[in-house]
Amino acid sequence: MEPIVNTNMLLPMAITLFVLGVAISMFKVLREYERGVIFFLGRFQKVKGPGLIIVIPVIQQMVRVDLRTVVMDVPSQDVISRDNVSVRVNAVIYFRVIDAQKAIINVENFLQATSQLAQTTLRSVLGQHELDEMLANREMLNNDIQAILDARTDGWGIKVSNVEIKHIDLNETMIRAIARQAEAERTRRAKVIHASGEMEASQKLVEAANKLTTEPNAIMLRYLQTLTEIAGEKNSTILFPMPMALMDSLFKEVKQQSKDKN
Template identity: 70%
Template sequence: MITYTLATVIVLVLALIISMFRVLREYERAVVFLLGRFYEVKGPGLIIIIPIIQQMVRVDLRTIVLDVPTQDLITRDNVSVKVNAVVYFRVIDPKMAIINVENYLEATSQLSQTTLRSVLGQHELDELLSARDELNKDLQGILDMHTDNWGIKIANVEIKHVDLDDSMVRALARQAEAERSRRAKVIHATGELEASKKLMEAAEILNQSPNAIQLRYLQTLTEIANDRTSTIVFPLPIDLVDKVKSIANKHHE
């Protein structure tokens, strides 16, 4: 009986000694408490934790990818949209991450959701669609400021999707079509203006030489005569024959 008891004690002591040794990976740290009070941060490698009087909490120092759930929000121009994002952060102070907040993962997730709604709700829809880089920087700065007391560093924030309802998609399509039509009309009007200026310059040059006007008249008749698909009535100036005779006489001279 005594032998059995002694063997049991030896086994318990060995198990207690073995449990004192912990191995932490390179990216892990142990926040150690001594009788409930903070003692120190240990790791990585082999550490010793005295059972009963010391407790430890493992903290991962790698960058964590947090997927922010889709949030319903109303933009400043009263458009209802659904937005989701992804947040990249890491723990830079294990002591603060364990002592200052109950669950830093959950706290960062909830803070990201509320910040996403409040910040993006202050902007118009066009900014959400075209100015994402600026919005990402704004979100990162605000989150980083609030999580600084938790020992957390926000590395990056990226808006993933901005979803609109079908009616808004159709409205945007009509707006884009109207914008394309407006640009086409502006380009056409600009072309007409430039063409009218060139025609005015040509008319002024032709007006300085009556013979040139008559030659242009004959050229136009020749071009129209080549088209035999229709009958064209073209007015003939009274002095055209005289002008042609005058030109012919100049060539004979």
């Protein structure tokens, strides 16, 4: 015998299951870093979360928003510096959503919008600086780009916390030119240091000469000390100049002896 199905029981059971399914789907759980933007019949109602929330099916819709910091890599951009040097620059930006309502309502896709804005801002800011400034003042450039991005994304409910230029790629010709420039700079510094040393040495020699002239026997003692140092090196032949002062004293002594004999 075929089982007899009571049609009067099916309708209440179906309604019960439908109501139970709707009741279960009403409950949503949002994590600590998530918020739910609630729309009531297409109009914004409120931002809910975190924790357990109730969303009425059909008449309410929820859009989840992640509030954690997003690390986004900015693709390499071709930049022409103010001194007409072509470089490729890569950067990374750190940002997060601080206003879920603005991030969903004011912009279609805040991730894509932030990425495109970061690329154009990177080219615009770096194009206003020379190559030497790009290589030497990265911290200043990072702060400038971060300030511009933060101001422009404020209407999207996004906070740009940091921007870092990762690397600047140069062509081989420019790398060789920079190497020659660095070599020339080091040569210039060496010459300046050598000239400064010569100036200081000359000043010290003048001071030493002034002190030696105050005592006539001091120059003779210094001369004898120099001869002693030379003799200590065990040289077979020693050539040394004869001081004119010593020659004058010898000539005076010879003339005095000649006069005494006469």
